[in-house]
Amino acid sequence: MLMFGMTYLKNVVTLELDTEKCSGCKMCTIVCPHNVFVVQDRKAKMINRDLCMECGACSINCPEGAITVRPGVGCAGGIMQGALKGTPPTC
Amino acid sequence: MLPEYINSTLKTPVGDVWQVASQWSRKDLWETIKVRWNLGRMNYRVKPGLYAIGNPDENAHIFVTANFKLSFDHLRRALKGMNAWMLVLDTKGVNVWCAAGKGTFGTKELTYRIKAHELSKLVSHNKIIVPQLGAVGVSAHEILNNTGFHVIYGPVVASDISDFVKQGLKASPEMRKIEFPLKDRLKLIPVEITFGGFYLLLVPALFFVLAGLSLSGYSVDDAWYRGGRAVLNLFAAYFAGCVVTPALLPWIPFRRFSVKGLISAWAIAALLYFTVGLGNSLVEIVSWLLIMGGISSFLAMNFTGSSTYTSLSGVLKEMKISLPTQIVGASLGLLGWIVSLFI
Numbered sequence: 001m002l003m004f005g006m007t008y009l010k011n012v013v014t015l016e017l018d019t020e021k022c023s024g025c026k027m028c029t030i031v032c033p034h035n036v037f038v039v040q041d042r043k044a045k046m047i048n049r050d051l052c053m054e055c056g057a058c059s060i061n062c063p064e065g066a067i068t069v070r071p072g073v074g075c076a077g078g079i080m081q082g083a084l085k086g087t088p089p090t091c
Numbered sequence: 092m093l094p095e096y097i098n099s100t101l102k103t104p105v106g107d108v109w110q111v112a113s114q115w116s117r118k119d120l121w122e123t124i125k126v127r128w129n130l131g132r133m134n135y136r137v138k139p140g141l142y143a144i145g146n147p148d149e150n151a152h153i154f155v156t157a158n159f160k161l162s163f164d165h166l167r168r169a170l171k172g173m174n175a176w177m178l179v180l181d182t183k184g185v186n187v188w189c190a191a192g193k194g195t196f197g198t199k200e201l202t203y204r205i206k207a208h209e210l211s212k213l214v215s216h217n218k219i220i221v222p223q224l225g226a227v228g229v230s231a232h233e234i235l236n237n238t239g240f241h242v243i244y245g246p247v248v249a250s251d252i253s254d255f256v257k258q259g260l261k262a263s264p265e266m267r268k269i270e271f272p273l274k275d276r277l278k279l280i281p282v283e284i285t286f287g288g289f290y291l292l293l294v295p296a297l298f299f300v301l302a303g304l305s306l307s308g309y310s311v312d313d314a315w316y317r318g319g320r321a322v323l324n325l326f327a328a329y330f331a332g333c334v335v336t337p338a339l340l341p342w343i344p345f346r347r348f349s350v351k352g353l354i355s356a357w358a359i360a361a362l363l364y365f366t367v368g369l370g371n372s373l374v375e376i377v378s379w380l381l382i383m384g385g386i387s388s389f390l391a392m393n394f395t396g397s398s399t400y401t402s403l404s405g406v407l408k409e410m411k412i413s414l415p416t417q418i419v420g421a422s423l424g425l426l427g428w429i430v431s432l433f434i
Contacts, residue, residue: 005341006271006398009405030244030262031226033269034400054402055192057226071227072403073192075396076348076410079403089403090193 013052014070019043021066028058028067094137096167101143105209110143113171119164126161127278129285135160139181141208142167145174149215152256154245155201155225157182157190169249173256176213178204191228198230202237211239220245220260223267271399276337279397283333286393291329295322304432317432320370327363328383331355332390337397348401349413352391356383372434378427385421388413 015036024042029035034051037044037058044066056071072089073079082089093109095116101108115123126132139158144167153176156166163179170177180200182190190196205211205219221229223244231242246255246266255262298321303314335355336343343351360383363369370376392413395401 006400007346008401009346009408012404012408013402014404027231030267031223033223033247033267035264035268051400052402053400054404055227057191057224060198060228060230061226061232063232070403071192073396074398074401074403074406076392076406077396079406079410080414 007050008053008074010050013049013054014068015046015049015052015054015058016068017044017046018066018068019045021064023064023066025063027061027063031057031061033057096164101146103143103213104149105141105213108141108143108176110145111167111177113144113167115164115168123161123164128281132282134184136184137163137179139179139204141213142177142179143175144170144177145172147174147176149213151175151214152260153178153210153214153219154252155180155219155221157185157187157196159184159186159190162186165249166252169252173253178208178210178219180204187222188224188227191225194228196225197228198233198237201229201234205234205238205240217241218243218260222249223247223262224269269399271340273338276340279394280334280337283337283390283394283397286333286390287329295325298322298325301429302432304429306433313432317371320368321428323367324360324363324369324379324383325386327359328356328386329390331359331383332387332394335359336387336391337394340394340398347392347409347413348395348398349388349392349409349417352388353384355391356387359383370431372431374427374434375431378424378431381420381424382428383424385417385424389417389421392417 022044024039024044026039028037028044029039034048034053036046036048036052038047053074054069054071056069059067059069059071075089079089095118096111097109098112099110101110122135126135137158137160151174154166154170155178156162158179158181166177180196182195185193185195187196217240219240220243224247226244229242234240234242243260245252246262247269251266255266299314299318302318302321303309303311305313332352332355336352340351343354345351357380360369360380369379392409395406
């Protein structure tokens with residue numbers, strides 16, 4: 001069957017990895033629900049960056065502070081509510 | 092009176108702990124159905140704190156969850172047949188993932204609960220099992236620093252817990268991935284349907300009344316005929332946005348939810364066009380395409396919040412173009428429809 005699948009927009013996410021700081025602890029591969037990271041030769045690597053939903057789990061669970069992302073909800077309703085109330089987007 | 096899911100009280104080194112049933116009662120099931128229809132969803136809670144499943148001792152695992160009762164119920168059901176502790180965080184009645192996004196299911200609350208319930212006196216190990224989606228709010232290395240407890244991230248879905256435990260607290264790669272299967276999307280549709288609330292009556296009623304207007308004064312026949320059609324078209328658009336788009340999500344072309352919603356609306360409009368008709372004049376037909384497209388596209392865009400794979404940056408990018416388009420489109424449609432009443 002024809003499938004367009006569940007991938008969202010390309011090249012928009014704010015996820016960044018500083019390989020220099022990475023110690024290869026694999027925590028990012030454990031917490032990411034979209035399989036964005038793999039660890040090869042004791043260094044993390046992004047293999048599915050466009051699948052990132054910017055939840056921020058990898059970033060706050062990285063003991064080396066090697067991962068940065070602007071975390072937030074991918075939720076149009078939350079974004080509109082936030083804009084109306086002047087608060088950050090929240091669902 | 093105690094909630095009916097509490098079986099008894101267990102004496103422990105840290106005081107009395109409620110022991111809960113792992114089986115759902117008829118009442119639990121009925122309440123789950125109500126919550127899925129958005130009835131009392133915002134106030135469906137259990138008391139935060141420590142609970143027991145079976146007869147846990149100092150070697151038993153500790154599982155963390157949120158105090159949204161649906162989260163609590165799914166965990167206790169998944170722990171059936173085990174002896175385990177449940178630590179329920181105060182997330183103000185919000186599920187694990189959303190609460191973790193807000194930070195209420197977070198490092199601070201978990202640290203507080205581990206200390207307040209004296210878990211280091213309760214168990215002889217120092218492991219605590221947190222649902223993987225809770226990692227959005229919980230920092231494992233900070234918990235270790237704060238409390239001496241090692242956070243072990245469990246599977247995404249509670250029903251995998253039994254296998255996770257059997258495999259020695261190891262989650263397979265499949266257990267670590269969040270999916271969004273048809274079954275889960277269907278569960279979310281009722282809440283989407285309730286989204287319109289009062290407007291579901293008000294807007295069709297307004298269309299119905301306006302439909303009687305014409306150059307020769309007010310016509311009750313026109314109200315019935317054109318108004319009836321308006322009500323049908325409006326509900327068809329609502330259905331396209333809240334039911335068709337979520338259900339068929341991966342099979343509708345394009346990545347933007349708003350475009351998926353537009354396609355659903357126009358597919359249904361085409362169906363109506365070839366059966367009962369969409370309008371009497373070209374102006375009316377085009378107006379309905381614009382109104383229906385705008386409504387369905389907007390509702391579909393709102394489903395980004397229920398989906399498991401959209402990012403903030405992506406939704407912002409999508410909304411930048413889609414939201415103004417929806418507003419302008421639906422407004423032009425409304426204008427066109429009013430004009431069509433007088434030609």
